[in-house]
Amino acid sequence: MARGDSDLSALTEALSSSQISKEKQPTDPSNGDDAGGVQITCFSEVVHDTTTLHFQIMRLPKQIYAWIGCNSEKLGHLYAAAPTRPSAVSVTSILGGTSDNTGSGIARRLVSRTGLNIILACNIPKNSPMIELDAEKLLVQKLLNLGYIKPKSQGS
Amino acid sequence: MDSSFPVPHNKFSLEIKGNKTDVVICSYDDHFLVIATQIGTMGTILQASKEEGATFNPTFSVSVIFGKRDEPMLEACARQLVEHISNSGSSRPLMLSLGLKDHSAETLKGVVSAVIENRLW
Numbered sequence: 001m002a003r004g005d006s007d008l009s010a011l012t013e014a015l016s017s018s019q020i021s022k023e024k025q026p027t028d029p030s031n032g033d034d035a036g037g038v039q040i041t042c043f044s045e046v047v048h049d050t051t052t053l054h055f056q057i058m059r060l061p062k063q064i065y066a067w068i069g070c071n072s073e074k075l076g077h078l079y080a081a082a083p084t085r086p087s088a089v090s091v092t093s094i095l096g097g098t099s100d101n102t103g104s105g106i107a108r109r110l111v112s113r114t115g116l117n118i119i120l121a122c123n124i125p126k127n128s129p130m131i132e133l134d135a136e137k138l139l140v141q142k143l144l145n146l147g148y149i150k151p152k153s154q155g156s
Numbered sequence: 157m158d159s160s161f162p163v164p165h166n167k168f169s170l171e172i173k174g175n176k177t178d179v180v181i182c183s184y185d186d187h188f189l190v191i192a193t194q195i196g197t198m199g200t201i202l203q204a205s206k207e208e209g210a211t212f213n214p215t216f217s218v219s220v221i222f223g224k225r226d227e228p229m230l231e232a233c234a235r236q237l238v239e240h241i242s243n244s245g246s247s248r249p250l251m252l253s254l255g256l257k258d259h260s261a262e263t264l265k266g267v268v269s270a271v272i273e274n275r276l277w
Contacts, residue, residue, distance in 0.1 A: 038191075040165060058191070063196070065191070067163070069163070073185040075186060075251065078251075094221045094222045
């Protein structure tokens, strides 16, 4: 029926215009080409004049993989973290990290902020809370810049 | 590829059996990381390494460290890749992440050949 059709097309139009806006594509100049669903961003920062932190962020459609290198290019400890209930986060160490779980805190806090599954590889030496803090700050800043996480002020 | 960043990587996409597959290969100091995903996440993570002290006819150890532990084809894929790494002269272990929609031999072969073609070792 003609009337049914026009109602349907009006409904479709209304639905598509009220669609939740797509996440904005990052326009990060540093190697952030997004052909193929995986966006990779790499950057390095020097902290405390002595420590070089390297960061690698890979944005998969439903997961983020991040690597933090502290003065070295080793893979380090690998952690997987995910939101388990609406308000709970679980972290597990999948490589290394038995007595030294530097990085698990970062993984946990990343999940709290992004709500996404996170795989974090981190080779920050243990007992370096300042470096951990700086690394986390820089990582979160970059994730904000890239639009992977919303700023806290815009509500969760 | 960003040549000034200390960890080189290769990223590409291909179709295997009609499924779009994103592949990333990274070369760390002490590992090679290979991610092949069709499902939007890293999926199952395996580690494959060469046994110590083996010069010719080396033996390899492959284990799933995260994810599906009942898919032998995934371990076979890791085994093939780590052997290729070893034959190319490197003793670095492999961290392989496979997020695939099917675990058929054809898919895994497709992944292996795509990775070898674009390898960093």
